[in-house]
Amino acid sequence: KVLCDEFQWSKHSQLAPSTRNCHSTNHYDNIFLTIGGITENRRLGSALVYDSLKYDWLDLKIDGELTERYAHSGVVMKDELYILMGYGPEQQTWFNDVYKLNLVNLRNKIRSQTADKSGYGLLWEKVDALGDIPAPRAAQAAEKRDDNHIILYGGNNGTKFFDDFFIFNVKEKLWTELEILGPRPEPRAGHTMNVVDHELYIFGGGIYDRMFRRIWKVDLTTRMCEVIESRGIAPLSRAGHTATLYKDQILIFGG
DSSP states (O other), X not given: OEETTTTEEOOOOSOOOOOOBSOEEEEETTEEEEEOOEETTEEOOOEEEEETTXXXXXXXXXXXXXXXXXXXXXXXXXXXXXXXXXXXXXXXXXOOOEEEEEOHHHHHHHHHTOSOTTOSOOBOEEOXXXXXXXXXXXXXXXXXXXXXXXXXXXXXXXXXXXOOEEEEETTTTEEEEEOOBSSOOOOOEEEEEEEETTEEEEEEEEETTEEOOOEEEEETTTOBEEEEOOOSOOOOSOSSOEEEEETTEEEEEOO
């Protein structure tokens, strides 16, 4: 962990799961839930939970139809985790599906200590989405817009890189493609995206052997897009990094 006010690293746990990348990790009520990923050309279908109060990892069995994947997106909406898109290496399949997982049962049983790691009664539920469903893809970015909407941008499908924007209404299960005005970011994958109030900030990513370092801003009210002229020492071009919103700052790590 890093103390953001002090920017000082400390080791939070002596135990850890197997190494991996291209997974998703999401925070929910002092719990971090990690889904999928890949290591040494082997896909990982496990779901891992890290309890930041107990400094403890759990390897969970979750029933349901979610296909093992990596380079997908995970977004927490109220008490549910949504998994979108991704790539299944065993099937050589690019996904454009949506799954959700109710997190209330998981949280309550972890706190009550009444079940072992296979007894949480968790089930992936496939969402039958409608509307302007995005083309199958992986390495896109997806973020919570508000309590009812997820916004998605970019990604690739092995032959094409995307520069399209979509918004998913979780209540109506409806995809809508967004029309963006003005110049727009180059097609890319492996980028990050943060929602700050009514604005969307996109950083990094790449297309083939070209990486990006400019910051793009999209006003979600007017849908106008522009490049931010930043000051200071800008990060190097990169992809596969993380971007964490803390107060009015975005912390870039890795890539």
